[in-house]
Amino acid sequence: MSRDRIFGLGAAVAVVALTFALEPKLARGVLSLAFVQATLVTAVPYVLAALGGAITERAGVIDLALEAKLLFGAFAAAAVAYATDSAYLGVAGGALAGMAIAALQLGCALRLGADQVIVGVALNLLALGGTRFLLQALFGEGANSPPCPGFGDAILANPIVWIAVLASIGVPIAVARTRWGLRLRAAGDRPDALVAVGVARRPRPRFAAGSPAARSPARAARSCRCRSTASSPTCRRAAATSCSR
Amino acid sequence: MKRELQAAAIAVLASLAVGSVLMLVVGVSPVRVWGTMVERTFTDEYNLGQMLFAATSLALCGLAVALALEAGLFNIGAEGQLAAGVLACSTLGAALPAGTPAPIAIPVCLAAAAGAGGLVAGGVGLLKATRGAHEVISSIMLNFVVAGVSLWLGNELLFVGGATTGAPIAPGAELPHLGLGGSSVNAALAITLAAAAAVWWLRDRTTWGEAWRAVGRDPAAARSAGISVERVQVLAMTASGALAGLAAANLVMGYKHAFEDGLGRNTGFLGISAALLGRSHPAGVIIAALLLGFLQAGGLAVAELVPKELTEMLQGVVVLAVAASVPFVARARARAPKEAA
Known part of the structure; x- marks a missing residue:
């Protein structure tokens, strides 16, 4: 050490x-045992969000917009679960929302060449007002969505806890041992090496600003799945609180 | 300069467009909402005052972020520095004897607010300069620490009568209101304008400002030119924190006249928007703060037409649009034939 x-x-x-x-x-x-249980449940969003952040970090993208992904993920999870009456579809909706925010983020940062940190801060602001705006527009209430189906209180029967466990085993293995992981790390460490072996296109000059190898970070964006599912079990924004019933 | 103006203009137009689309989605006429918003904000004294009040805090936090940004530091912790300022300013203000005359009470409270903010941010700068700790991480984390400490101190010592409000500050420390239909705008507006002028002078007219900007542009080059990068980082963060702390003067001395938990929440984050939108120039920051203040106060003034969340959201859209339009304008101008500078 x-x-x-x-x-x-x-x-x-x-x-x-x-x-x-x-x-x-x-x-x-x-x-107490209750404390250990509460710790595990509280840790789930942190674990998933941190894994998502770690993946982009390895690819050379600073992700300050995790908060935005959590907030929109929480909203989408609650709204989809409410509309379809299925908690599982809610999780899928949350994951898709996280990916949509990632797409917007990468569009601004890579396509338009905006500063990654600023884009992250802006998306967080956007999510703060945006989720409340959507709640207001869809449900006529600024703080909570109506109660939606969830996974119950038993931790071991909660699929999201298991997703978190599997992700925390699977993501490090994927990053360290797979071809995808190798390319991911190369995108962060030596983007030019990726170009040299023909994995990534050379960034066109107008995309050059602040983009380490235009393509691989975009792939990393897919892993945003991790982040947004974090929203469903325990959540800060009330939209998803109702989801855990 | 022209480039900055173009970028800001594109960003504002883009945000207007996004806002209009959202209004159409909710089913109200954008023309009517924007029209009413402008009309109510600029013809009603109270709304105009509320806009200036919001802009005062935003401008101070914006100047704070802009100053650090010039030195290459992203002070994302204006939120925590402001909270520290609120805590110090209101605690000291309440501790002063009730008969303290204004010429003593006001400078003391201002110094407390700026000092507390500067202390928090100075620590961030010190960590950066000595241990290489990234200022974004440490200042975000300090936001939570300061929020926790002030709630804890509030619960233990400051809150009176079961409320989340502390004892009132000495009357001598209160900043006079500027009238305007009973709105909250107060003398802190003048302090803000003075601070903006001071930042401009420091930035454009002194060797300190030159050194800060040199460090911001290229730390390695600045170091080889004989500038102590570490010193600049600590000083720039401290000054930045002091400005963010000063925003507490507007909130505590000019508005609440007491400690309150969560006073000015999110102002620090919106200050980041003001700094980015104003492209780090003091005059730009003031204009950006007025625009964001307009969205805030105007959003409340048209609350019966559109949910006020819409204008909250627009503040994020504005920043995103600025971030995206700056490189866009830079590219467009790079393609255009070089003009005589």
């Missing part, structure tokens, strides 16, 4: 220890 890691780990442990020292009630609560 490098010195930096030890430093970081030590700082994290110190912060947690300090929190527990200040709030002894918190320390007792941590030792």
